[in-house]
Amino acid sequence: MILRALALVGGLAGAATTSQFPEFSQQYIQRLGGAVDALGEVVADFDASAQAVGLDRQAALAQMQGTAFLDRRRSDMTATIARFERLSGDLDTLQGQGPFMRAYYLPRITDPQIASAAWAVYQPALPLNFAGGIFAAVGFVIGGGVLGAVLRLLRWPWRRKAA
Numbered sequence: 089m090i091l092r093a094l095a096l097v098g099g100l101a102g103a104a105t106t107s108q109f110p111e112f113s114q115q116y117i118q119r120l121g122g123a124v125d126a127l128g129e130v131v132a133d134f135d136a137s138a139q140a141v142g143l144d145r146q147a148a149l150a151q152m153q154g155t156a157f158l159d160r161r162r163s164d165m166t167a168t169i170a171r172f173e174r175l176s177g178d179l180d181t182l183q184g185q186g187p188f189m190r191a192y193y194l195p196r197i198t199d200p201q202i203a204s205a206a207w208a209v210y211q212p213a214l215p216l217n218f219a220g221g222i223f224a225a226v227g228f229v230i231g232g233g234v235l236g237a238v239l240r241l242l243r244w245p246w247r248r249k250a251a
Contacts (some may be wrong), residue, residue: 091243095236102231107215107224110187116197116206117182117190123202124179127172134165145169175199187219 138148152162178196185193197203215224 091236091239094239095232098235099228099232102227102229102234103224104212104227105231106227107220108210108212109191109223110215110217110219111213112206112210113182113187113190113197115210116202117179119202119206120175120179120182120199123199124172124175127168127175131169131172134169175202187223191223 134148135145138145141148143151149162149166152158152165178199181193181196182190190197215221
């Protein structure tokens with residue numbers, strides 16, 4: 089009886105947690121769009137500076153050497169360009185997708201800076217729509233199943249053997 093009650097608690101915790109995914113992922117995508125816009129401005133400015141002196145991006149990056157500052161700036165700019173390209177790809181994939189497809193593309197919701205910023209201002213709410221209900225049901229099953237399995241596993245050494 090206690091195990092069933094604890095499994096129910098685990099199910100409810102799972103439901104409460106997973107039902108928040110649709111809204112959190114929407115807020116993540118909004119922040120992702122802002123990050124892509126900001127990084128795009130930096131990359132476009134760098135490309136414009138390179139073009140003004142007759143260089144492409146790679147040639148401009150290659151010329152940034154000779155001093156500790158230029159080496160550091162080249163490394164920073166290379167990382168910025170790579171992040172811009174990665175986040176742009178993530179945004180292209182996620183933008184316009186519904187909550188179920190965003191869950192399918194969960195590996196694209198992985199930028200720690202954006203996730204932290206979204207989480208810092210995120211306020212959980214009771215999802216009263218179809219997607220929130222489905223996510224809650226899945227979380228209930230997963231949470232109840234996992235906690236129930238763990239509790240059965242912990243109880244296993246003390247089970248009486250049938251005679």
